[in-house]
Amino acid sequence: MTMQMTQPAPVATPPRRLTPGDIAARTTSHNSLRETISQTMSMAWRATKKMRRNPEQFFDVTIQPLLFTAMFAYLLGGGLSGSVEAYLPLVIPGILAQTALTACMATGVQLREDMEKGVFDRFKSLPMARIAPLAGPMIADLLRYAIASTLTFVTGIAMGYRPGGGVAGVAMAIVLTMIAGWSLAWVFTWVGTLARSAQSVQGISMMIMFPLTFMSNALVPVETLPSWLAAFVKVNPVSYVVTATRDLANDGTVTGHVGWALVACAAVIAVFAPLSVRSYKRHL
Amino acid sequence: MNHIPAVHAEGLVKSFGDFRAVDGVDLHVDQGEIYGVLGPNGAGKTTMLKMLATLLPIDGGRAEIFGVDVRRDPHRTRQLLGVTGQYASVDENLTANENLWLFGRLQGVSSRTSRATAAQLLEQFGLQEAANKPISQFSGGMRRRLDLAASLITRPPLIFLDEPTTGLDPRTRGQMWDTIRELVAGGCTVLLTTQYLDEADQLADRIAVIDRGRKVAEGTPDELKASVGNSTLRLRLTDAAEQTVAADVVRRLLGEDPVLSPESGRLNVALDAADRAADVLISLREAGIGITSVSVDAPTLDEVFLALTGHDTGDSVDPSATADSRQLEVAR
Numbered sequence: 001m002t003m004q005m006t007q008p009a010p011v012a013t014p015p016r017r018l019t020p021g022d023i024a025a026r027t028t029s030h031n032s033l034r035e036t037i038s039q040t041m042s043m044a045w046r047a048t049k050k051m052r053r054n055p056e057q058f059f060d061v062t063i064q065p066l067l068f069t070a071m072f073a074y075l076l077g078g079g080l081s082g083s084v085e086a087y088l089p090l091v092i093p094g095i096l097a098q099t100a101l102t103a104c105m106a107t108g109v110q111l112r113e114d115m116e117k118g119v120f121d122r123f124k125s126l127p128m129a130r131i132a133p134l135a136g137p138m139i140a141d142l143l144r145y146a147i148a149s150t151l152t153f154v155t156g157i158a159m160g161y162r163p164g165g166g167v168a169g170v171a172m173a174i175v176l177t178m179i180a181g182w183s184l185a186w187v188f189t190w191v192g193t194l195a196r197s198a199q200s201v202q203g204i205s206m207m208i209m210f211p212l213t214f215m216s217n218a219l220v221p222v223e224t225l226p227s228w229l230a231a232f233v234k235v236n237p238v239s240y241v242v243t244a245t246r247d248l249a250n251d252g253t254v255t256g257h258v259g260w261a262l263v264a265c266a267a268v269i270a271v272f273a274p275l276s277v278r279s280y281k282r283h284l
Numbered sequence: 285m286n287h288i289p290a291v292h293a294e295g296l297v298k299s300f301g302d303f304r305a306v307d308g309v310d311l312h313v314d315q316g317e318i319y320g321v322l323g324p325n326g327a328g329k330t331t332m333l334k335m336l337a338t339l340l341p342i343d344g345g346r347a348e349i350f351g352v353d354v355r356r357d358p359h360r361t362r363q364l365l366g367v368t369g370q371y372a373s374v375d376e377n378l379t380a381n382e383n384l385w386l387f388g389r390l391q392g393v394s395s396r397t398s399r400a401t402a403a404q405l406l407e408q409f410g411l412q413e414a415a416n417k418p419i420s421q422f423s424g425g426m427r428r429r430l431d432l433a434a435s436l437i438t439r440p441p442l443i444f445l446d447e448p449t450t451g452l453d454p455r456t457r458g459q460m461w462d463t464i465r466e467l468v469a470g471g472c473t474v475l476l477t478t479q480y481l482d483e484a485d486q487l488a489d490r491i492a493v494i495d496r497g498r499k500v501a502e503g504t505p506d507e508l509k510a511s512v513g514n515s516t517l518r519l520r521l522t523d524a525a526e527q528t529v530a531a532d533v534v535r536r537l538l539g540e541d542p543v544l545s546p547e548s549g550r551l552n553v554a555l556d557a558a559d560r561a562a563d564v565l566i567s568l569r570e571a572g573i574g575i576t577s578v579s580v581d582a583p584t585l586d587e588v589f590l591a592l593t594g595h596d597t598g599d600s601v602d603p604s605a606t607a608d609s610r611q612l613e614v615a616r
């Protein structure tokens with residue numbers, strides 16, 4: 001015998017036809033919270049793979065902290081605080097917030113680019129919670145905020161900054177920056193689902209980012225500002241975050257400012273997360 | 285029997301501004317069937333599939349997938365479908381393995397099962413060697429196969445395939461056809477779109493012909509081909525000036541108007557059976573008309589179209605103008 005069956009031939013039964021009962025049994029009416037979280041984490045996993053294969057995505061969180069810390073400290077330090085060393089405790093937390101904001105701006109641009117790819121057609125056709133493709137990459141971006149804030153501190157310390165809050169204070173400041181970055185990223189994610197192209201996301205995000213960072217207390221003390229500007233600076237959520245970060249890093253104390261910063265972050269999420277999901281769904 | 289149709293749609297409409305891309309299509313696909321939607325570029329095939337797959341809102345009419353209302357219950361609908369789009373919808377940043385694993389995880393398959401199914405599918409589709417290569421190194425045929433594999437990871441009972449073989453070479457295309465047949469043998473229902481009559485003919489149990497967003501014909505491949513004759517005789521005359529005489533000979537013999545292209549001396553005519561070609565050739569010889577080339581082929585989509593709609597598949601052509609020029613040719 002030259003030919004031998006290695007497997008028994010499949011018995012030819014006619015495939016079973018599905019009844020309404022079968023359909024009800026193999027489908028669910030919505031995603032449970034657990035499923036939603038699992039899907040979000042899978043999308044986060046996808047984003048980390050993407051980051052690892054496109055290392056240029058790390059430029060903004062590596063070059064910018066080094067450049068901005070040195071630039072602003074030497075540029076403004078003498079004028080504003082008398083010396084670079086005296087300015088560092090003021091400016092480092094500010095640059096921290098600024099870098100986190102730039103990093104979350106990239107979230108929106110990348111989401112928009114991603115949404116134009118063929119694979120998003122498949123994501124849309126899957127019974128996946130609509131928040132997962134948005135929240136997943138944002139969770140992966142926590143890594144970017146962590147890198148950016150650590151590098152900012154390292155640069156500052158190299159330039160002579162001695163955070164009074166010690167290791168614990170600095171660690172808490174980094175965590176707060178990550179929370180703030182994640183919250184504010186929802187604003188840019190919303191822009192990402194809204195705009196027509198990645199370029200327009202970039203443009204609109206710049207227009208949001210510049211006033212948010214520069215019209216805050218990130219680089220200058222509020223007292224030096226004209227009253228109309230101070231009014232905006234005081235309600236700007238970035239100012240809350242910067243003040244809270246200063247309290248944590250410089251004094252190591254969890255002040256009321258930290259509480260207010262968290263409230264501001266929660267408010268941003270409460271407004272922009274539902275807006276983003278709604279706008280993403282409309283793309284379908 | 286208590287079973288339900290895989291797809292049931294009535295009066296589907298999709299408008300883009302004033303333009304109706306899908307204009308009142310009814311569709312009924314039974315379980316276990318391969319149903320082919322045949323139409324030229326721009327006919328509205330993709331738009332129709334996207335509506336059924338919850339990827340585009342349905343503007344008018346209604347659709348059910350296994351009895352589930354697509355508009356009212358998109359989440360349930362998505363759990364019953366695997367969609368393979370016209371353009372590759374896999375992640376370029378991931379390997380084949382990672383893609384399949386991810387799509388399994390996103391649909392609630394456990395990590396371990398997802399990995400096992402991915403390996404099994406990659407083997408079934410002849411991709412195991414490329415399992416850990418980036419997708420950017422894949423050929424067109426490999427991408428299509430991976431795309432189809434990605435739709436199968438949860439073993440959905442209904443698969444949508446949008447032009448599964450457009451752009452593939454004949455060998456890869458044959459492999460894809462075999463794969464589709466295996467799916468159906470395993471109990472799947474397949475709704476596919478195509479621009480090729482031979483593909484619909486090879487695969488589909490039933491075919492709907494779509495033109496400008498409307499269904500212009502429906503039936504088994506045999507029924508459809510019978511409407512244009514089972515094959516087409518194509519002749520090229522030595523002397524283009526003899527075309528009218530030749531056309532008369534053919535008309536008298538077959539009772540059918542041939543299609544002429546005066547500038548090239550070509551003459552095409554539908555045949556009920558391929559062996560009628562011999563009769564035509566003999567009659568032409570008896571009439572003293574010289575022939576430079578002869579072929580008998582299956583009808584093309586163009587010819588089916590011409591027969592069904594009175595215009596060809598050219599996207600931009602105004603139908604009345606085409607019909608007129610055809611009459612002119614015939615009359616000349």
Ligand SMILES: Nc1ncnc2c1ncn2[C@@H]1O[C@H](COP(=O)(O)OP(=O)(O)O)[C@@H](O)[C@H]1O
Binds near residue numbers: 325326331
């Ligand atoms: N998003 C859209 N906006 C405007 N017109 C569209 C859009 N999608 C498709 N169309 C038009 O609808 C028609 C049908 O397109 P499509 O369904 O892709 O055809 P097919 O898949 O049969 O080639 C085409 O004329 C196409 O230009």
Ligand SMILES: [Mg+2]
Binds near residue numbers: 326329330331
């Ligand atoms: Mg198409």
